[in-house]
Amino acid sequence: MNAFTLAVIENISKIPKGRISTYGRIAELSGNPRASRQVSRILSTMSSRYQLPWHRVINSQGRISLKPGMGYEEQRRLLEDEGIEFDLQGKIDLKRYII
DNA sequence: CGTGTGACGCGGG
């Protein structure tokens, strides 16, 4: 496992309950601003093994990237359980919750 | 070694 992957795991682990971050932001913090896609892949493959708060990572538009029936519902429920609110379009106010 | 594929992001219509 490379340094970037390690940094991503570390940065995601640090997201506090009730707050969120984005794929792009995690990529930046981890040293590669252009690797947002890798962040998503790392999440899908490492989230269970490293017990990451995977649900606290959303996209730059403030929306859940998972598709309905493929995890969307669970991620939304986990976030709502932490007090995060969604608007009518299923969007989260980034300014309010991002780290 | 090409080609297709995304839990992405940004700009534009």
Place this chain on the structure above:
DNA sequence: CCCCGCGCCACAC
């Protein structure tokens, strides 16, 4: 707000 196109990049085939 929705929909596209394009750039990006590791990975699977």
